[in-house]
Amino acid sequence: MDKRSLLGRIVKIYPAIQALISGEATTSEDRGLLVSWDSLLRRRSEYTELVQKKIPENSKEIAVARSYGDLRENHEYKAAKEMQKILMKRKAELEMDLTRARGTDFADVSTSSVNPGTRVRVKELSQQKDEIYTILGAWDSDPESGIISYLSPFAKNLISKSVGDTFEMTQDHEVRKYLIESIEPHQHTFKHAGLHEDDAEDATPAVGQEVQA
Template sequence: MDKNYLSREGYEELEEELEDLKGRGRREIAEEIAEARAKGDLSENAEYDAAKEAQGMLEKRIAELENALANARILDEEDIKTDKVYLLSKVTIYNHNVDKEVQYTLVSKDEADFKKGKISVESPIGQALLGSEVDDVVKVDVPAGELKLEVKKIER
């Protein structure tokens, strides 16, 4: 299995989510199933079917989190160099297509959260930026076309 590189913060967030799903999540699903079961005939009980489906999805997410944490390697941000773009680098880029500067932190797919400015190293933009240096211009093919991005600053 591939190693899953995470920041300390990302690891702790995944741990918290896992504990929440194992505790509160399982408890709530069990209550929903019991409620639906109490309503009688299970063969035509849509609430029961929905609760069982939700239980399956919950257990799938728990398994994904357990796997991600089992294969996790925590990276110390202090060890991240700023000469090139690496995992956990904070990168300021200039998007020539929209004449705008944006900042992203490159993270593993498990930590990615676009609203927080965290993009996966597996995304097209993340892959294009990895290994680039300040003043490099990279071109990225995305569904909307080709992006022209210039690396302005690399930080930890």
């Protein structure tokens, strides 16, 4: 079984790792990431599960597969080693993101212009259609509810603009023009509103925990 076949089997079992294999995983900007406390705790929980469960389990799988001997034709060993690369890559990505992350509940956000933590009503001018977007943290995204990350292309066109400003977006190979009609504080309910960094640190283990691979 070649490497491509092994990766295909891994993706079939763990579909979520497709983005990691293809290099499509979201990368963070060099500056700090503004994130909601809810999304920060979710990301830290993912890291905890990775270093305390998934990586140790993978290490055991490698050891068991190695015991079968003849590593050149040992498909179980090759598959486990490929999974190890994926897990360690994700671990490094999470550590980088979590080191940059700054948690917030977007309280007391300024509405003089569009900022993370604001709810914005825009009008798509060609069809005179109103749309509402809530701009939250780097890891917040729920398109069906109109929640978008401030790092998304659409939000980047909105940030720092004021009521009455217009902007253009290319969507489906068509340039569309929008008018900002109103800006108000977000109405999203966070499970961990009012959390502080010390509380978040207590909720999850520290980043950078050493793992035996």
